[in-house]
Amino acid sequence: MDERANYWLPVDQYIGGIEHAILHLLYSRFFTKLLRDEGIVKTNEPFTNLLTQGMVLKDGAKMSKSKGNTVDPQEMISSMVQTLLVCLSCLQLHQLKT
Secondary structure, three states, X not given: OOOHHXXXXXXXXXXXXXXXXXXXXXXXXXXXXXXXXXXXXXXXXXXXXXXXXXXXXXXXXXXXXOOOOOOOHHHHHHHHHHHHHHXXXXXXXXXXHO
């Protein structure tokens, strides 16, 4: 392998949910150290920074499609679109006055 692998490693930032990040980090560290020991890459760690996000809760339980306790995004989108349109209308009125 040439220097292209060393150009891309370590990755600057890994962002993931806590449930997935633990295993992703375990696997990526294993393979990075294997490749390092074989002389294929020079880096010791796969990521420079790791940011794990928390879990989304609803009514005190982890939100899950399989549990059926998710939130319909269409309601939130509709509400936000209405608010955005009101804001844009106000902005246009303000610009017309000035």
